[in-house]
Amino acid sequence: MNCRKFSACAVFFLLWSFVGLSQTPDIVRAEYMMMPRNGSDAELSRMKLLVNVPIKVKDSNNLVVIGVEYNRLAYNLQRELPFSSAGLKQFHVVDFNMAYVWKFTPDWRFIGVVTPRLSSTLSNPLENGDFSVNATAGFLKEKKNIDKPSIMVLGIAYNSTVALRVPLPIFYYEKRFHKNWSYVVGVPKTGMKYHMKEKHQFQTEFIFDGYYVNLQNNIVLPNTTSASSVSSSAALVTVGYQYKLAANTFLYAYAGHTVFQDGVLRDEDRNDIFTLNDNPSFYFRTGFRIGL
Numbered sequence: 451m452n453c454r455k456f457s458a459c460a461v462f463f464l465l466w467s468f469v470g471l472s473q474t475p476d477i478v479r480a481e482y483m484m485m486p487r488n489g490s491d492a493e494l495s496r497m498k499l500l501v502n503v504p505i506k507v508k509d510s511n512n513l514v515v516i517g518v519e520y521n522r523l524a525y526n527l528q529r530e531l532p533f534s535s536a537g538l539k540q541f542h543v544v545d546f547n548m549a550y551v552w553k554f555t556p557d558w559r560f561i562g563v564v565t566p567r568l569s570s571t572l573s574n575p576l577e578n579g580d581f582s583v584n585a586t587a588g589f590l591k592e593k594k595n596i597d598k599p600s601i602m603v604l605g606i607a608y609n610s611t612v613a614l615r616v617p618l619p620i621f622y623y624e625k626r627f628h629k630n631w632s633y634v635v636g637v638p639k640t641g642m643k644y645h646m647k648e649k650h651q652f653q654t655e656f657i658f659d660g661y662y663v664n665l666q667n668n669i670v671l672p673n674t675t676s677a678s679s680v681s682s683s684a685a686l687v688t689v690g691y692q693y694k695l696a697a698n699t700f701l702y703a704y705a706g707h708t709v710f711q712d713g714v715l716r717d718e719d720r721n722d723i724f725t726l727n728d729n730p731s732f733y734f735r736t737g738f739r740i741g742l
Contacts, residue, residue: 477502477698481737483659485684485708489729491529492713494682497522502547504742515549523661527726532672537571538680538726541663544568559590561605570664579664579678582610588620600625603636649694655704659684669715675723677715682726685709686733698741706733 479500487493502517523541545565552560563586570580588605603622622636632643634655641655660683669677688706695701713727 476500477504477740477742479737479739481735481739483733483735485731485733487526487528488711488727488731490713490727491527492727492729492731493526493528494713494727494731495524498737502742511553513549513551515547515551517547517549519545519547521661523663533669537573537665537667537669540571541661541680542568542570542572543661543663557591557593559592560588561590562587569662571666574666577664577666580666584609586620598626651692651694653690653692653704655686655688655690655706656709657686657688659686665715671715671724675717677723678718679716679720680713680726681716681722682711682713684711684731684733688733688735690735700739700741701737702739703736704734707731708733 479498481496481498483496483498485494498519498521500517500519502515505514505516506512507514521543523543525538525541527535527538545567547563547565549561549563554560565584565586567582567584568576568580569582570576572580584607586605586607588603591600591602593600601622601624603620605620606617607620608617620637622634622639624632624634626632626645630645632645634641634643638658639655641653641657644652646652660681662679662681664679665677671677686706686708688704690702690704692700692702708730711728711731713725714722715724715726717723
């Protein structure tokens with residue numbers, strides 16, 4: 451995968467956090483994801499835990515959101531490699547989210563998000579390469595309490611871990627066009643939702659997923675090139691179901707398949723130097739969440 455594609459995917463992941471905070475941020479989320487063994491003899495699983503605390507700014511409709519998200523990724527490569535894969539078994543990504551939501555008209559909000567990130571194998575004491583900072587800013591227009599509610603997000607995102615280090619545009623639009631149907635257009639998510647009564651929702655999605663992790667112990671390839679980081683990106687088509695347990699409390703499950711997948715080792719200039727996983731895979735995700 452080239453650097454330009456990697457940069458775009460990283461921005462899609464930033465947008466996911468941005469849209470989540472700007473619409474209905476999860477107060478609590480616990481999630482498990484599995485991509486079973488594929489043609490590259492690669493298996494990936496992820497545990498996600500998230501907590502956000504929204505704080506209302508005194509005498510206003512504005513919010514400060516402070517939160518943390520932890521992802522533990524277990525990577526199992528079952529084929530023979532020309533180097534030791536011991537340093538690729540487990541990855542850790544911790545995001546500290548700090549957001550400000552300013553409601554300056556009944557329909558419009560400004561949202562700014564700063565996300566210090568720890569992304570590492572954590573096999574040694576922490577080092578400079580484990581840390582990065584991402585930032586997102588934009589505007590949200592929301593029309594609710596009408597027959598056909600809608601949400602639109604326009605903004606820019608900056609990610610310090612990618613090769614193309616310039617702010618890039620982001621876009622998201624969701625509209626309820628029928629009593630039982632709504633659609634989503636944007637990145638990292640495009641899809642359709644079917645709202646069946648109050649407690650049941652079915653959904654199709656085209657989404658992006660992935661990670662970027664610093665390798666504390668560099669991996670030396672047979673040509674003596676040294677890998678200092680590992681990254682993966684995937685585009686997926688999924689179908690899912692969400693059940694409403696109580697007000698703003700949901701159980702959900704999704705299943706699907708990758709459209710493309712690319713897991714690579716990268717050198718210190720973030721050029722891809724060895725492909726770990728580029729075969730299609732099934733995808734499963736399930737979890738529990740409490741929204742605002």
